[in-house]
Amino acid sequence: MADKPTKGLADVVAASTALSDIDGKAGRLFYRGYDIHDLAGRATFEETAYLLQRGKLPTRDELAAYGAELVRGRELGALVSANISEVAEKQKPMEALRTLVSLASADDPDRDSIEAEADLRKAARLTAQQPLLVARYHAARSGGSLPDPDPDLSIAGNFLLQVTGERPTARQVEIFDACLVLHADHTMNASTFAARVCAATLSDMHSAIVAAIGTLKGPLHGGANEQVMKTLESLDPSQVAQSVRDKLAAGEKIMGFGHRVYKTEDPRATHLRKMSEELAAGSGDDTYYRMSKEMEEVVFETKSLYPNVDFYAATVYHYLGIPTDLFTPVFSISRMSGWTAHVIEQHADNRLIRPDSEYIGEREQKWKPIDER
Ligand SMILES: CC(=O)SCCNC(=O)CCNC(=O)[C@H](O)C(C)(C)COP(=O)(O)OP(=O)(O)OC[C@H]1O[C@@H](n2cnc3c(N)ncnc32)[C@H](O)[C@@H]1OP(=O)(O)O
């Protein structure tokens, strides 16, 4: 007979990884041993993706070669191009990405190979394609044209250019790039776990990523950033404290707060709060930032809960001009670097992931023919 399950697998160690590590009590996060506080604002997203997927920080030459691979790899296949308009018309952004990544696999030269070299190539292509998929989806649904990518801009810069239609300032690019760095990997979060479960059946990288995108979409995980913005938009700025207290008293969860692992401030929130403050001040209307601060104070006073990565990411993306329903897709652009690295790691040292369950249903039932039920 199986043991009692740990609900939600809390504290269960489900995999070994050399990719990221969290100290939940101290509020620290490391990618391959590098403190997130040292990476954010210093490493570019491209360097971070290289670090995760290829195991070390790149030299200048390695980064240049990886950058060229990303540029070559961002071409979207014929099947995506043929279907994107209809997908954009019928599916919401995260549903669309789930579909589009699946369609993109048809035109990937490595298709369903799980060889190590093929996985590395696909990791780069998926990382390069994800921002373009989001931007092309947005252009298709809004009937606008997609600005050509600027070879002088990074992934972060080109994404802002293509989604907002305006050339971002250098500081906007720096801030968004740091956001992508901050969201890149996070140990055994739900979407990464989903990707690893899929990869561990020796299924291919695109299949694992489709599982991960579907898992990130939910509001208890990556979907929370969109919900944070919707909450801010729904509140009367002069009634924030009372509204939040009422919601908590009614047993509602406030999106963007709480975390399974952090028992103190999420180190990513520390950076995102500052970015939100800076962008709010520059925007000439800091209402949402001030409301966020007030929410933070009330949630802490009432429930001793800290903001997680999704809370201040919402206002940062808002002030950068990103449409609210693209917030979770933006998360997927960054997390693609981590998901793909985890698939590489899983394939390199694999065992099927198949836990047990505790049976709580009826036993020894007697079969009855259909007319006697
Ligand atoms: C990128 C990310 O995925 S970060 C997380 C994004 N998700 C959110 O922001 C959604 C809101 N937060 C939550 O739902 C949770 O805090 C989670 C899902 C992040 C973590 O969940 P768990 O570790 O399972 O904690 P759980 O949901 O059991 O919460 C423990 C207690 O804190 C309360 N709590 C946790 N988060 C919140 C919240 N945001 N608002 C109000 N109460 C909360 C729960 O109601 C529960 O209270 P109880 O013990 O009185 O029943």
Ligand SMILES: O=C([O-])CC(=O)C(=O)O
């Ligand atoms: O780790 C988690 O459970 C959720 C999270 O913060 C992330 O995926 O970035």
